[in-house]
Amino acid sequence: MKKEHWICGGASCEAPLFRRSFWLDRTERFQSARLEICGLGYFLFYINGKRISDQELMPAMTDYASVLGCETTYPVWEERSVHRCRYLSFDLLPYLKAGENVLAVRLGNGWYHQTERIAEGKFVFGLPKLWFELTLTDADGRQEWIESDRQTLWHPGGLLKNNLFLGEVRDLRKEPEGWQDPGADLSGWKPAQPVHAPETLLEEQTCPPDRVIRKLYPILIGEHDGRKIYDCRENIAGRVVLSCLGKKGECITVRHAEELAADGTLDFESAGGSDQLQQDHYICDGRIQTLHPLFCWHGFRYFETEGPCEVLCAEVIHTDVAVTSSFSCSDPVLNWLYEAYIRTQLDNYHGCIPSDCPHRERLGYTGDGQLTAETAMLLLDTKELYRKWYQDILDSQGAETGHIPHTAPFLGGGGGPGIRGKGAAAGGIYQYVLLLAWIAGNDANFRKNE
Template sequence: MDLKVRWIEKGGDFSDAAKVRKRVFVEEQSYSLEEEFDSLDSVSEHLVLYDKDKEIACGRLIDLGGGAYKLGRIAVDKEYRGRGLGLMLVNLLSEKAEEKGATRLLIGAQTRVVPFYEKLGFVPYGLEYMDGHIPHVDMAKCLDFKDCRWLMFRKNAEAFLARKTIYLTKKVKSAVLRICTLGFGEFYVNGQRITDDLNVPAWTNYEYRDLSKIHMPIYDTLTHRVYYLEYDITSFLKDGENALGVHVGNGFYGQHESRNEGFTRCGDLKLAFSINLIYEDGELERIVSDSTVKVYESYILRTNIYFGEIQNLNNEPEGWNDAGFDDSEWYPPALADAPKSILEKQECPPDRVIRTIQPKLISKKGDHSVYDLGENVAGYPVLKFPEKSRANETALLRIAEEINEDGTLNFFSAGDIHRIQQDFYIHNGKDDSLYYPRFTWHAGRYFEIIGTAEPLEFRVIHTDIKNTSEFESSDDLLNWYYEAYIRTQLNNIHCCVPSDCPHRERLGYTGDGQIASGACMTTLSAKEMFKKWMKDIADNQDRFGGHVQHTAPFYGGGGGPGGWGGAIVIVPYNYYRYYGDTDVLREYYPNMVKYIEYMVSRCEDNLVVREEEGGWCLGDWCTPHNIILIPEPFVNTYYLIKTARITLEVAKILGINKDNEYLNKVIDDCSKAMHDNYFDEKTGSFLEGIQGADAFAADLGLGDERTLKNLVDKYTQIGRFDTGIFGTYILLDVLFKNGYGELAYKLLTNKSKVSFHRMRESGATTLWEEWEGRHSHSHPMFGGSVEHLFSYILGIKNTEGTVGFKDVTIAPADIPSLSYVKGSMLTENGRITVEIDRRNGETRIDAKADDGIIIRRA
């Protein structure tokens, strides 16, 4: 074979490439000419391989911008296959992209050849899709860490230290560190911490694990993703010798002690990094992680995201992260494989210390002290031993949400005695040493210290998200509900994941997250967090079948296909409503359709009756006393209809028509099944109205005029909730939406045993997981209706036909018994403030907004 290579620039004559593509894709694989040749050909560089003068193979390269290049239309004539030409094409296209500054290579691969591209370092992600009549999967390859070696200390290490000595012989103009640790990392240059970021990189569905062995087995094919961090370290460098220091600890990646869901650690801790230097004379240099890095055991003997840490600061090498340190007794690193995952820069905010609290000493007996923080929060106490304390003195810290009558801590709600959050510190004898966990956080209101150490402060920690809203009213309980939700939600955002609770489970349950997503977007600066979490949800959707896991990132956990899986539709749609971002709808529309198809596959007679074998198939959750009367198929079919309608609306917004007939049929067939199986023609109710059943139906427009009337009559009579996390939100939403604001308000503020009043009267400062308060006392899911405080009680709504709160209509619910309410929310376009005063026999509404926002009155 006399092989020749020819490149064709953009706009050039690519007819030889077209000949190969016509033979391979049109004649052999039956693509039409219209499918094969598209508008991208004119903006692509084309590559053709020849045997003498005969064109035999080709490919194209497209600059997508931002350092991303897409390889495509890679074809080899049939008689030349098996000679390595496909590999040559990919390598030549990749090299050309790198010459142009590519940081990321993309390809849409036919599913059958995914293993070929995997061998070349490409990683599959997202759903399988049809390109013409052939299934494809998108793949990516990150080049930011090219030539970087992945390094580890030893197998099963809880934490380790690493350092790299760097010599600079001339002035540096710019220095950028790109670093990835699996799990969490702390980063230093010349002894100084270079960032106040905590619990980074953000938690993801890191790498492949065999999910068939967990307690509720999963056989799905998921997407795996790892984030790296980028820091400007120019100001930390000096002439001569410098040192990069890294401390790596388990985090979620290496967590192995909590096995409630049957999970073990993802893998052994590792790191990789590069430092890109630009000298003042213009010279470029790139320093990468390699065998010259030195590693050593950490002074942290145990670090666990759930259970806490054991630290012996006597074992911390003094100055280990500074220049001039003698690391001759340190070890060369072990080499590790790079993660076979999508590797990309973290754009979402990190965890940080947000504020501090001064703990109050409430009891002391000998060396046993108990402190009260005054509120249920997430973070950790910072301890200090008294001056002149001897080395090897110890302190044990334990934290809980509740306290017993005898003054001892009650650990039950935060995980019981089997999962106590605790830290154990061994003093190094130095008066200036501070003691706090490095790779976890705790949550609770009370903590105890056994030993002589004392708390300097409690650092409140969560993802760097702020409360951007205000709410106050003449009703103290309504005010408490708002404040408790804000505190609970912030407690539950770590590593850019909205969790169910900040202690016992710490998981990104999709059901909890979707039902509170509107409240969170209304009140907090959560845009970037949700952008990351939507990606987590999509990463945990089965590539081929569309099944959505109950937690994202996936870490096991029970749930149901509707309230939990429906997050793949509801969260992006809410994101669009709040932020006006159509790109998000376009990105996740295929996931929405795939999810609907999955739900239909779990139907019998058009009712959703099952999820995955061996797992749960919940409907509503946390109804009073956990007695669930409302049938699971009813709730899950409600969510199928609801999400199919949203998907149909999204299709209309995007101008997509191909799925309309299918979606309309799903809606019609399932609506008929709901009516035929659950509607009582004599009474007009569904399931006798149990646990909000008529609210679920009315929200879909099912039933007749009696359905809503029966709903109103029932809750007027009982005056309390009998619903779970989904039913409570849906009930209040239906009442507010249909003009029954007074009744919705009375339910929100009712004083029965099934109420927020009960939580408040029990001394709670956060929302409970269950109405009875048996388990977690920091669960945001019952806070979903904080959204209603703004959309209905204050009346701030997008004007019909608009999104993003650039054009709003103020239409507060009629609630005569609420005499005063004032609040504001910060939107993408500015702040909107509403004040309503019903005192003195008249109603006064004052609404204002920042410039650029149109305000209308209903």
């Protein structure tokens, strides 16, 4: 029973914290405890202080709502066919205990609330918002519900800024102590504000999630004006993990780039230049702790650090798609080409879409998707990814003309959508991906919308 009680924090808070306490006399009487949850744009959640899911950047991106009111660099004349949001489900039964239990959630902007972007306009669908429903079922089938209602409390967090393209600013001094834990000090916490549910379909996410797939250990290659420069030795989509060693109030900055300039400093041009630096800032609270961005990834090989920190590793993050092929021959160039393709394709899977690049635009261009689909289906287990993206393409069609735009989900993009549905754009993706899926042997459910 989805009552869809959506809540938010303050109007000026980009990354609010929420906690919902509930008390259980004993847990043995319950046979299941199923949490259904959606946080827009992204969310992280904890139960009794523990993060129980290794999924990142939840939920997968979709056509959230009407784009007619968004700031675009060209006219958008037509509504999309379907708006859709995904919720995720988790089994909480092993983590519940007698007494007070706390479900805690941190929200981020994701694609839902992007206020800064150097190209293709701003797409803001509303403030970050949260819905959840925890269903407790006993042996007799009787059910109790814990919901995202006004018993849920909220508080501003230390994440002051979070942007997919520009990175994050996090002030560790402003994080409420033990906010995810039972028995926390609730001074300053307020009841969450009810908001209208998004005018969208709310469906369970069944496609593969984004995860930390690999860890790399960068090498220090130089220093310039107090900034240490590191090399991951391959281009990745992901994040840098640091140990914070600063005193209270000291700052740490991390900047990312794909290339080096002639003088050995970072060259930011490929990701947008100085107008769109991929950088993260941390303000220390005096405690040693591990830090990394929470709601974004960066595209980079090189990075620089400034401030009191130690680099622990770099984490590669992308949609969890298995490599189902292998290649080896006597020519090292061909072997490198295969490995480089695999890394490149995987680095461009986020939110279960195939993107054009993991830094500058990050969009599901339907033209680029046509070019890469055949090779991807041959070498990777992409069935569920393309099933999800195919649904995104159908959702993004114009409600009146059926025109397929040049990105799906439709979030702008270079090239424009054509003139009142008459431009060819990249609409051939509709038939082409379907044909490739057929040839690749994907099951009939993939083709149900043919």
